[in-house]
Amino acid sequence: MKEIKIGLVLSGGGTRGVAHAGALQFLAEKKIKPDVLACCSSGSIVGALYAVGKTPQEILAFFKSVYFFNWRHFTFNKPGLLSSLIFADYLTPIFEDMTVSELELDVRIIATELVSGEQKIFSGTDKIVDAIIASCSIPGITVPYIVGNVMYSDGGVLNNFPADIIHQDCDKLIGMYVSPVQDVNIEDLQSIKSVTTRAYELMSHRIEIHKFSYCDWIITSKKLANYGTFERNASRLEEIFEIGYQAAKMSYDDRVF
Numbered sequence: 001m002k003e004i005k006i007g008l009v010l011s012g013g014g015t016r017g018v019a020h021a022g023a024l025q026f027l028a029e030k031k032i033k034p035d036v037l038a039c040c041s042s043g044s045i046v047g048a049l050y051a052v053g054k055t056p057q058e059i060l061a062f063f064k065s066v067y068f069f070n071w072r073h074f075t076f077n078k079p080g081l082l083s084s085l086i087f088a089d090y091l092t093p094i095f096e097d098m099t100v101s102e103l104e105l106d107v108r109i110i111a112t113e114l115v116s117g118e119q120k121i122f123s124g125t126d127k128i129v130d131a132i133i134a135s136c137s138i139p140g141i142t143v144p145y146i147v148g149n150v151m152y153s154d155g156g157v158l159n160n161f162p163a164d165i166i167h168q169d170c171d172k173l174i175g176m177y178v179s180p181v182q183d184v185n186i187e188d189l190q191s192i193k194s195v196t197t198r199a200y201e202l203m204s205h206r207i208e209i210h211k212f213s214y215c216d217w218i219i220t221s222k223k224l225a226n227y228g229t230f231e232r233n234a235s236r237l238e239e240i241f242e243i244g245y246q247a248a249k250m251s252y253d254d255r256v257f
Contacts, residue, residue: 006172016227036108043178080140109134113151122134172217179224
């Protein structure tokens with residue numbers, strides 16, 4: 001019997017990406033093992049850690065260990081508040097000089113080339129640490145990341161749910177989406193920040209939901225909209241993990257997998 005090749009899409013979403021780890025916990029319990037991964041932003045952190053052999057609980061512990069807003073991480077006269085190199089402090093001890101092809105699974109990581117406006121798919125001989133940092137460099141928050149002479153920013157700028165880059169390479173495709181649109185009222189949209197943030201969320205969500213049709217199983221939860229991009233509290237991260245687990249459990253159909 002031909003083995004079914006399973007693909008897995010891990011969207012961006014900041015620390016809401018911890019929900020990916022919760023969903024992976026459920027997949028492990030069902031003995032579902034993906035063969036190829038398409039990852040964006042925080043999804044690239046989860047995907048790479050998973051592909052190097054970290055357990056879902058270890059991935060959760062990694063997110064708990066990360067602290068972005070240390071004063072040493074802030075920049076001056078740079079196109080971002082935080083140095084993108086802060087990621088290296090957490091990633092290099094794990095991955096060192098590993099390339100993407102050295103991971104246990106076929107992993108593809110999305111980033112945005114700011115100058116050309118094209119998407120970059122890191123794979124093969126690309127360094128894992130470079131790929132993750134490029135994919136996680138949020139515009140306006142972290143300084144764009146340069147590899148060679150190319151400037152990269154967050155993969156979510158162009159493709160926050162990169163199902164399109166692997167759907168033809170697998171028999172079944174699971175999509176984990178952790179950036180749902182928040183329910184709001186008029187009273188919630190009374191500032192420049194709230195309106196611009198809402199507009200960006202709607203624009204991004206409209207683009208991504210069309211790619212849900214590539215997937216045989218979508219794992220997501222509106223509850224994640226109640227959590228921010230940079231959650232720090234350990235209990236909040238544990239809640240996000242549990243939401244991901246429950247979202248996978250509630251949407252699971254054993255007739256498909």
